[in-house]
Amino acid sequence: MDNLKAEMQRNGLTVRDIMNTIGCSEKTARNKINGETDFTYPEAERVxxxxxPGLRMEYLFRPQPTNPKKSA
Incomplete structure (x- = not known):
């Protein structure tokens, strides 16, 4: 959720703003923002x-690319 984090920072938004928007605990909001758990589609829509409102869902919630460890 790198794009979501970047947009939160640009707009001065906090985990608490996400928490209040989707109606969950702070821990749950953090887990969703950090990609540990997924936003449901209705949650993503509300956010x-x-x-x-001016941004596309595909941009905001684009998954972070995975970087597999290179073997030595």
Whole structure:
């Protein structure tokens, strides 16, 4: 969720803003923002519609690319 984190920073938004928007605990919001658990589609829609109305869902919630460890 690198794009989501970047947009949160640009707009001065916090984990608490996400938490309040989707109605969950702070820990759950952090886990979702950090990609440890997924946003449901309705949650993602609420975040986009309320906090980032000018941005596309595909951009905000693009998964982070995985970097497999290179063997030595």
């Amino acid at each position: 986009r519609n309320k906090l980032f």
